[in-house]
Amino acid sequence: DVKVTQSSRYLVKRTGEKVFLECVQDMDHENMFWYRQDPGLGLRLIYFSYDVKMKEKGDIPEGYSVSREKKERFSLILESASTNQTSMYLCASTEGGRGEQYFGPGTRLTVT
Amino acid sequence: GENVEQHPSTLSVQEGDSAVIKCTYSDSASNYFPWYKQELGKRPQLIIDIRSNVGEKKDQRIAVTLNKTAKHFSLHITETQPEDSAVYFCAATANQAGTALIFGKGTTLSVSS
Numbered sequence: 552d553v554k555v556t557q558s559s560r561y562l563v564k565r566t567g568e569k570v571f572l573e574c575v576q577d578m579d580h581e582n583m584f585w586y587r588q589d590p591g592l593g594l595r596l597i598y599f600s601y602d603v604k605m606k607e608k609g610d611i612p613e614g615y616s617v618s619r620e621k622k623e624r625f626s627l628i629l630e631s632a633s634t635n636q637t638s639m640y641l642c643a644s645t646e647g648g649r650g651e652q653y654f655g656p657g658t659r660l661t662v663t
Numbered sequence: 664g665e666n667v668e669q670h671p672s673t674l675s676v677q678e679g680d681s682a683v684i685k686c687t688y689s690d691s692a693s694n695y696f697p698w699y700k701q702e703l704g705k706r707p708q709l710i711i712d713i714r715s716n717v718g719e720k721k722d723q724r725i726a727v728t729l730n731k732t733a734k735h736f737s738l739h740i741t742e743t744q745p746e747d748s749a750v751y752f753c754a755a756t757a758n759q760a761g762t763a764l765i766f767g768k769g770t771t772l773s774v775s776s
Binding site: 641 | 669672694695697709712760761762763764768
């Protein structure tokens with residue numbers, strides 16, 4: 552049974568803070584993804600990674616960076632949090648191309 | 664890049680009725696089209712998917728159809744039940760490897776008994 556976990560369910564940060572969101576998967580999946588989910592906007596891809604130390608920009612990478620030092624762990628970094636980054640952040644992983652993406656439970660981030 | 668449009672944004676049906684959600688995509692190179700269901704407070708989960716070499720796929724009460732010429736695909740749910748109430752997302756592949764997906768904005772389906 553695939554398990555994708557995220558470091559926090561709820562997080563409150565102040566404007567300008569550096570924020571780390573972590574995601575871990577236990578199925579040796581090659582591909583990992585970060586999305587943000589906002590009402591009426593669906594799931595928007597921020598970054599994805601297809602291998603350790605490899606990353607590609609998604610649709611909305613501005614204001615974010617990522618790190619993948621180990622295969623099972625994919626981190627999303629907000630270098631200087633802003634109020635418009637208040638959102639639900641979802642991590643996902645998949646074994647290969649054209650397969651089911653398994654999502655984590657999400658982190659609801661509030662930036663004040 | 665790929666763009667996915669999804670309609671309607673909300674859909675209300677009576678229990679037992681059918682529900683249809685439609686999506687269009689822009690990139691003719693897209694070749695994988697999954698549908699995800701997200702219940703309130705839960706994570707999205709794959710319910711059905713279709714690849715570009717197939718026109719229709721069915722799994723019990725749900726089916727997906729794909730028209731590659733017109734670049735649209737649809738989700739059909741028959742004999743709807745209250746537990747079908749959720750947000751449904753369509754998606755299409757966004758890169759050549761087929762790993763990244765672009766999602767539609769979602770359809771909130773409400774099934775009343």
